[in-house]
Amino acid sequence: xxxxxxxVTSTLNVLANRLYDPTFQQWTQAxxxxxxxxxxxTWNALTGFWRKEMVFNPQENEWWSxxxxxxxxxxxxxxxxxxxxxxxENHLLEPPTANHWTGSQQFTMQDLLTxxxxxxxxxxxxxxxxxxxxxxxxxxxxxxxxxxxVIDIRRVTWLPAADQGYSNKILRQxxxxxERAFDPYYTTSAxxxxxxxxxxxxxxxxxxxxxxxxxxxxxxxxxxxAGPAWDVGPDRTVGCIGxxxxxxxxxxxxxxxxxxxxxxxxxxxxEYCKLRYQEGLAxxxxxxxxxxxxxxxxxMAIDAVRNGDDFNxxxxxxxxxxxxxxxxxxxxxxxxxxxxxxTAYSMTVSVVQNAPIDExxxxxxxxDYDAIIDYAQxxxxxxSGGMEFAATVPLYQRFQRKAAQYNGKLKEMGFFxxxxxxxxxxxxxxxxxxxxxxxxxAQ
Numbered sequence: 192x193x194x195x196x197x198x199v200t201s202t203l204n205v206l207a208n209r210l211y212d213p214t215f216q217q218w219t220q221a222x223x224x225x226x227x228x229x230x231x232x233t234w235n236a237l238t239g240f241w242r243k244e245m246v247f248n249p250q251e252n253e254w255w256s257x258x259x260x261x262x263x264x265x266x267x268x269x270x271x272x273x274x275x276x277x278x279x280e281n282h283l284l285e286p287p288t289a290n291h292w293t294g295s296q297q298f299t300m301q302d303l304l305t306x307x308x309x310x311x312x313x314x315x316x317x318x319x320x321x322x323x324x325x326x327x328x329x330x331x332x333x334x335x336x337x338x339x340x341v342i343d344i345r346r347v348t349w350l351p352a353a354d355q356g357y358s359n360k361i362l363r364q365x366x367x368x369x370e371r372a373f374d375p376y377y378t379t380s381a382x383x384x385x386x387x388x389x390x391x392x393x394x395x396x397x398x399x400x401x402x403x404x405x406x407x408x409x410x411x412x413x414x415x416x417a418g419p420a421w422d423v424g425p426d427r428t429v430g431c432i433g434x435x436x437x438x439x440x441x442x443x444x445x446x447x448x449x450x451x452x453x454x455x456x457x458x459x460x461x462e463y464c465k466l467r468y469q470e471g472l473a474x475x476x477x478x479x480x481x482x483x484x485x486x487x488x489x490x491m492a493i494d495a496v497r498n499g500d501d502f503n504x505x506x507x508x509x510x511x512x513x514x515x516x517x518x519x520x521x522x523x524x525x526x527x528x529x530x531x532x533x534t535a536y537s538m539t540v541s542v543v544q545n546a547p548i549d550e551x552x553x554x555x556x557x558x559d560y561d562a563i564i565d566y567a568q569x570x571x572x573x574x575s576g577g578m579e580f581a582a583t584v585p586l587y588q589r590f591q592r593k594a595a596q597y598n599g600k601l602k603e604m605g606f607f608x609x610x611x612x613x614x615x616x617x618x619x620x621x622x623x624x625x626x627x628x629x630x631x632x633a634q
Contacts, residue, residue, distance in 0.1 A: 197553045197560060202227060209568050218571055222281050226567040228548055229278065230590075231555065232435040234563060235546040236471075237594035238601070239479050239612060241554070243544040251533040252511055254525045255324045258480065258540065259433070265544040266480070268428040270437045272421055275429070276303055278441055279448075284574045290423040297455040298448060304421040310443030310468070311418045314432060316342040317631045318476040319624060321431050322521045323416045326350070329408040331382070334397050341396040343415040343624065345520070346496065347388040348507055349400075351408035358508040360384050361500045362400065366391040370401055377401050413496075413520065434545045436478065439471030460576060472631035480615040481524065483541040484517045495617035496520045499527065520618040562593035 203223050207213050215223070235241055245265045249256055259266050277287040280303075285294030292300035315321060322345060327335060329349060337344070347364075351357040365387035370377050385400035388410075393399050418431035429437055446464035449457040484491045491514075499506050499518040506516060506527030514526035514536065530536050547554045555563055565586040572583045601608050624630070 193547075193549070193552065194554050194556070195552050196557060197555075198551060199224070199227070199549070199553060202553050202564070206564055206567050206571070209564065210571055222287070223567070223571065225274075225278055225281065226570040227553070227563065229438055229570060230563045230566040231546045231548065231553075233438055233566065234555070234559070234590075234594060235543070236435045236438075236474065236478065237591070238597045239543040240559075240597065241544050241546055242482060242541060244539050244541050245544075246537060246539050248533055249514070249526055249530045249536055249538055251531065252529055254507060254527065254529045256524050256526075256538075257324070257522055258524060258542065259321075259522050266433060266542055267545070268430045268432075268434065269545070270429050270434045271425060272307070272427045272429065273423065273425045275307060275437060275441050275444075276300075276423065279303055279444060282445060282573050283448075289425055295454075297451075300423065302448060303444065304423070306444035306447040307440055308418075308421045309447065310440045311421070311429070311432065312342065314439055314443065314472060314475065315415055315418055317472050319343060319345065319415045319619065320433070320436065320475050320478065320521060321415070322523050323414050324523060325412050325414060326409045327412060329404050329410050331405075331407065332403045334393065334399055335410060337396040337398075337412070337414070338416075339396060340417040341412075341414045342417055344388075344390060344396075344398060344412060345415065345622070345624075346413035346500075347398065347400075348411040349385055349404065349408060350411050351384070351404065351406050355406040355408075357384055357406060357408075358505075360386070361504060361507055362386060362388045365389055365401070367399075374401075413523070433478075433480075436471065436475050439468060439475060442467040442471060457576065460573070460580070469631070476619065476631050477613070477616050479543050479612040480522060481519045481540060481542055482611055482614065484524070485539040486514060486517075487537055488539065491515075491517045493517045493519055493614050495621050496523075496525060497618055497622035499525070503527065519615055521615060559593060559597065562590045566590040 203220055206223050206227065207215055207218065210218060212218055243265045245263060247261050247263060258264060259268060273289060280287045280294070283294065292298060292303070327337060347362045349360045349362060362385055366389050370387070370389070380402060382403045382405040385402045385404060387401045388398045390398040432440065442464045446461055446468050448455065449461035449464060481493065484493050496518040499516060503516060509528035511531035512528045514528060514530055516527040518525040518527065524540065553560070569583040569586040572580045601612070
């Protein structure tokens with residue numbers, strides 16, 4: 192069932208009338224459509240309003256599934272580089288062109304691409320919102336070097352070569368001080384399966400292990416990686432940050448652009464963009480993705496990957512079979528033990544889906560409709576700048592209050608609704624990347 196009470200066309204007319212531009216002279220229909228779309232995506236980012244189930248068969252002999260890249264995913268990457276470039280051009284009162292900058296000499300297209308690239312990688316590194324499973328060779332002796340696109344290492348597992356008499360082993364993170372304190376001669380000990388990995392005294396991006404592996408193999412890594420390079424290709428998707436959070440990159444890029452000196456400087460709007468960017472980072476770090484998991488329609492318990500490592504340490508060394516555990520870290524879901532069939536197990540995962548961008552109807556409840564118009568109006572006035580834009584800040588605040596009100600409803604939908612919304616971020620809580628008070632929420 193979908194909402195059919197408000198069409199996209201009627202919504203654009205409502206917004207244009209709010210702006211006293213019913214004939215779309217100062218704001219084109221395409222521009223206003225972009226603001227309504229961003230309002231819907233921001234609403235979903237703040238509330239997790241749209242939730243849906245997705246069904247897939249896990250790959251045989253594979254632990255990990257990336258929910259954003261499955262064939263039938265409901266949270267795909269669809270926002271393109273050009274979508275964000277066009278929004279920025281509109282905000283800067285310039286023609287929204289597909290592959291070049293036609294506006295003033297204050298900026299160039301390369302300025303936009305560079306700003307977006309910087310904010311993309313900063314967002315990934317700050318929030319760890321997207322994790323990547325990879326492998327790297329496990330040398331018999333020597334430091335393990337990772338590609339230079341690795342921003343952060345979150346987990347390491349030793350995978351010895353098959354038929355060598357050794358089992359997969361999850362490694363614990365430690366440091367050289369601890370290893371020296373408990374085993375001063377660990378660097379000269381006999382070859383044996385490693386137990387810990389260390390990076391605090393190693394040059395990034397690399398890590399060391401405490402023991403030289405006795406047989407060839409590889410290390411499975413879960414890492415935060417830099418995103419793809421930015422270009423002006425019309426079909427090039429952002430591909431590393433969920434659709435409903437790409438507005439964070441936009442505000443961060445505008446913060447950079449409007450903080451430049453000389454004619455480009457706009458201190459008022461640059462400060463606004465900085466606050467929106469920091470707000471987005473703090474929210475994205477705690478954004479829900481996975482809400483529930485069923486296998487063959489039987490509910491499964493879900494936990495953080497770190498809890499699985501602590502309380503079920505053999506889950507990655509057990510023989511392939513029927514999975515009985517599901518572990519979640521951001522966009523990744525791991526099954527233990529790994530499935531022994533690609534057809535016997537049907538996984539149903541409830542997720543916060545991408546905001547549905549319907550070409551005919553606005554997919555929002557009637558009582559929240561005005562909040563979307565409020566925020567779209569606020570976005571439209573950004574290009575006016577000065578007091579005219581500042582006067583619309585109460586519209587954004589009303590949008591925020593409405594989102595908070597909806598979140599208050601969520602808390603009353605069930606005793607455990609909020610813990611369920613926090614399943615995707617449990618890994619961050621038990622395997623913290625920041626000391627308390629130093630993460631993105633503290634900026």
